[in-house]
Amino acid sequence: MSHKSNFLAPQAFEADVIDCQVIGTVPRGLNGAFVRVGGDWAYPPKNPDDSVFNQDGYVSRFRFRDGKVDYKGRWIQTERYRRNRAAGRQLYGYYRNPYDCEPEVAHVEEPWRNTVANTSLEVNAGRLFALKEDARPTEIDPVTLETRGSFNFGGKYKSQTFTAHPKIDPETGELLTFGYEATGLATDDLFFYVIDKAGEVTREVRLKVPYVSMVHDWAITDKHVIFPVFGYVTDEARLRKGRIHWTFDAEAPTYFGILPRNGDASDLRWFKGPNRAIVHTFNARTVGDRVVLEAPIFDNNPFPFFPNADGTPWDPVKGRSYIRRISFDLNSKDDGYEEEILFPDLPVVDLGRVDERFMGRDTRYAYTSFNDLSKPLDRDRIGEGIRHIVNSYGVFDLKDRTMRSFYAGPTHGLQEVTFVPRHAAADEGDGWLIGTASNFADMCTELVVADARHPEDGTVARVILPFRSNVQVHGRWYSDAQLQFD
Numbered sequence: 001m002s003h004k005s006n007f008l009a010p011q012a013f014e015a016d017v018i019d020c021q022v023i024g025t026v027p028r029g030l031n032g033a034f035v036r037v038g039g040d041w042a043y044p045p046k047n048p049d050d051s052v053f054n055q056d057g058y059v060s061r062f063r064f065r066d067g068k069v070d071y072k073g074r075w076i077q078t079e080r081y082r083r084n085r086a087a088g089r090q091l092y093g094y095y096r097n098p099y100d101c102e103p104e105v106a107h108v109e110e111p112w113r114n115t116v117a118n119t120s121l122e123v124n125a126g127r128l129f130a131l132k133e134d135a136r137p138t139e140i141d142p143v144t145l146e147t148r149g150s151f152n153f154g155g156k157y158k159s160q161t162f163t164a165h166p167k168i169d170p171e172t173g174e175l176l177t178f179g180y181e182a183t184g185l186a187t188d189d190l191f192f193y194v195i196d197k198a199g200e201v202t203r204e205v206r207l208k209v210p211y212v213s214m215v216h217d218w219a220i221t222d223k224h225v226i227f228p229v230f231g232y233v234t235d236e237a238r239l240r241k242g243r244i245h246w247t248f249d250a251e252a253p254t255y256f257g258i259l260p261r262n263g264d265a266s267d268l269r270w271f272k273g274p275n276r277a278i279v280h281t282f283n284a285r286t287v288g289d290r291v292v293l294e295a296p297i298f299d300n301n302p303f304p305f306f307p308n309a310d311g312t313p314w315d316p317v318k319g320r321s322y323i324r325r326i327s328f329d330l331n332s333k334d335d336g337y338e339e340e341i342l343f344p345d346l347p348v349v350d351l352g353r354v355d356e357r358f359m360g361r362d363t364r365y366a367y368t369s370f371n372d373l374s375k376p377l378d379r380d381r382i383g384e385g386i387r388h389i390v391n392s393y394g395v396f397d398l399k400d401r402t403m404r405s406f407y408a409g410p411t412h413g414l415q416e417v418t419f420v421p422r423h424a425a426a427d428e429g430d431g432w433l434i435g436t437a438s439n440f441a442d443m444c445t446e447l448v449v450a451d452a453r454h455p456e457d458g459t460v461a462r463v464i465l466p467f468r469s470n471v472q473v474h475g476r477w478y479s480d481a482q483l484q485f486d
């Protein structure tokens with residue numbers, strides 16, 4: 001019997017599940033926690049066409065111990081969440097537009113106060129942070145998942161904003177990060193930071209971007225950092241009109257700013273190319289005088305809720321991403337770069353990950369999700385309400401350009417994949433693929449575990465939640481020691 005799935009309707013509750021049901025066997029060596037954040041509407045959005053990026057933050061954790069898994073999920077108690085709860089309704093307007101908020105919570109001069117902290121996570125010096133690129137980190141108690149509040153590294157972190165995708169250098173343990181719109185709404189300031197293992201800000205470089213754009217993710221190498229600037233634009237006038245923060249300008253060139261990690265602002269070099277959208281990256285490396293970036297990249301606007309500047313309707317075909325390799329010649333006289341599509345027949349979800357023990361170094365494997373049209377889909381049990389299905393993880397070999405895949409099943413939609421090494425000294429790619437899946441037929445959320453070396457063998461374990469949890473944006477794997485568990 002066909003039905004209209006209600007899977008993506010809000011799930012406005014918190015939960016603890018002790019010793020979750022498991023189908024299969026959780027690997028004994030898989031001890032630690034998969035922590036994920038995403039959003040949900042505590043109250044319906046003021047504007048029905050608003051971005052899901054504007055949902056209230058929700059953090060959840062699957063803790064693995066000796067084959068058992070416990071789950072905990074909590075709202076992130078941002079100022080905005082608390083103000084809404086006190087009012088009992090939605091006070092905030094379009095994504096990142098204080099002018100569209102009710103006046104008592106507008107905070108036009110302090111837009112970071114309106115964050116929903118719903119995008120990603122990072123740990124530094126024993127602190128767990130929920131991140132969103134419009135604000136500084138929101139500290140979360142790693143054990144209880146209670147919200148501790150906004151964190152500014154002892155006042156030494158000056159940017160008003162902090163990326164959702166900081167990078168940890170695997171050799172130094174340093175946290176490399178940045179904030180764009182660093183000095184306020186629609187400002188062209190981007191501040192780059194290095195924060196050491198003890199949580200001390202050791203370096204700040206103040207940069208200017210060619211135009212104000214979404215700098216959602218970036219990349220590092222052992223010698224350089226790379227900032228993409230692409231397509232999405234905004235300005236004060238647009239925001240004063242009460243519009244959603246971004247519009248996509250298909251005429252805007254793409255820029256990549258490359259800065260030596262030890263350089264200052266005068267060492268920043270901008271490379272320029274045709275219009276693209278680079279929301280996430282896989283990894284990058286410096287090889288002699290070249291910098292190589294690998295990333296899933298879109299030809300055009302990936303998000304239908306950020307309208308095209310020329311008024312044309314969103315194009316889902318142009319909004320697909322393909323895995324590409326971008327090469328920059330640091331000795332070149334001009335500002336161009338080389339671009340190559342590595343898997344031209346396979347559009348992918350752009351939530352790309354690598355084995356993060358090799359962040360900034362040459363990596364063979366990239367992991368992301370895609371929809372394998374050759375695999376069965378049980379539309380009768382899923383219902384018609386879910387249109388877009390992502391049923392597979394891909395293990396992409398970027399060296400020989402082959403791909404192996406994990407298929408989640410005919411009623412399952414996958415969220416972002418995360419790679420967990422089998423043990424600390426395991427070879428690159430030897431480990432587990434984990435992530436949450438929406439079981440649209442049973443209306444529950446599952447966490448799937450597969451062997452990254454044998455993805456086609458299917459799930460090693462499925463951890464079943466007895467309800468549907470919010471959909472994740474990004475998740476990370478941490479050891480008990482990183483999360484300060486006893």
Ligand SMILES: [Fe+2]
Pocket residue numbers: 119120164165216217280474
């Ligand atoms: Fe992201």
